[in-house]
Amino acid sequence: MSSPAQILANRENSTHSTGPSTITGKQASSVNARAHGLTGAFTLLPWEDPTEFQALLDSLISEHKPETPTETRLIQSIGEHYWLMHRALHLQNRLLESADIDHHTFSLYLRYQTTNERAYYRAMREFQILRKEKRRLEIGFESQQQKQAEELRKNELNEARVRLTNARAAESEIETEVRATMEAPIPGHARIPFSDMVNAFRVTLQNLNRDLAAQLQKQQAA
Numbered sequence: 001m002s003s004p005a006q007i008l009a010n011r012e013n014s015t016h017s018t019g020p021s022t023i024t025g026k027q028a029s030s031v032n033a034r035a036h037g038l039t040g041a042f043t044l045l046p047w048e049d050p051t052e053f054q055a056l057l058d059s060l061i062s063e064h065k066p067e068t069p070t071e072t073r074l075i076q077s078i079g080e081h082y083w084l085m086h087r088a089l090h091l092q093n094r095l096l097e098s099a100d101i102d103h104h105t106f107s108l109y110l111r112y113q114t115t116n117e118r119a120y121y122r123a124m125r126e127f128q129i130l131r132k133e134k135r136r137l138e139i140g141f142e143s144q145q146q147k148q149a150e151e152l153r154k155n156e157l158n159e160a161r162v163r164l165t166n167a168r169a170a171e172s173e174i175e176t177e178v179r180a181t182m183e184a185p186i187p188g189h190a191r192i193p194f195s196d197m198v199n200a201f202r203v204t205l206q207n208l209n210r211d212l213a214a215q216l217q218k219q220q221a222a
Contacts, residue, residue, distance in 0.1 A: 036091055038112040042080045045087070053083055064127065074127040081120035088113035 037045050044050055057079045066072040091109045095101050 036087070036109065036112070038084055038088060038109070038116070042084070048087070053079070056083065064131075071127060071130060074123050074130070077123040078120060078127065081116045081123060085113055085116040085120060088116065 037043055044053060060075050060079050064075055066075050088109045095106050
């Protein structure tokens with residue numbers, strides 16, 4: 001805990017000025033802030049070109065193609081911090097070109113340049129992390145879909161194999177039954193092999209076709 005002497009010293013220090021307290025001083029401070037626009041809400045200064053800033057944003061959007069409101073806000077932040085960083089550089093150069101350099105103001109601009117440069121890279125890293133995580137989830141979803149599609153194809157192939165096996169079994173049963181029926185011996189006759197019966201049917205069909213063709217020719221000739 002603080003001693004009574006330290007508490008008393010802190011109270012005395014708190015009464016010391018930490019900034020402009022008069023109306024004139026506060027107005028001057030406000031004018032200085034508006035002069036460089038490196039603090040507070042982002043705004044373009046009168047001597048800056050709005051179309052140039054919009055072109056910067058358009059180029060960032062075209063390059064990174066934000067797809068969500070969060071990504072869009074990060075791109076906006078990246079563009080603003082990039083703009084402020086170069087604004088601070090521009091103000092530093094203006095001071096260096098003057099006859100009497102205000103070192104305090106120059107240090108201030110340098111600090112704002114460093115601050116916005118860090119904020120620029122921080123926003124860029126956040127955007128990249130967000131995009132990387134989003135891509136990881138998309139890859140996982142695509143892998144799951146691919147896995148499900150492979151499982152579906154595998155099941156369909158197995159079902160096709162089962163149907164083919166059943167069809168072959170049914171064909172074999174039918175062929176066996178037909179053979180048994182056709183090869184059954186006629187009473188008083190010997191068993192006729194199935195292959196001989198097939199050949200006999202083939203010859204009979206050929207003869208029947210020739211007879212039909214001959215009859216058609218006769219009809220056409222008459």
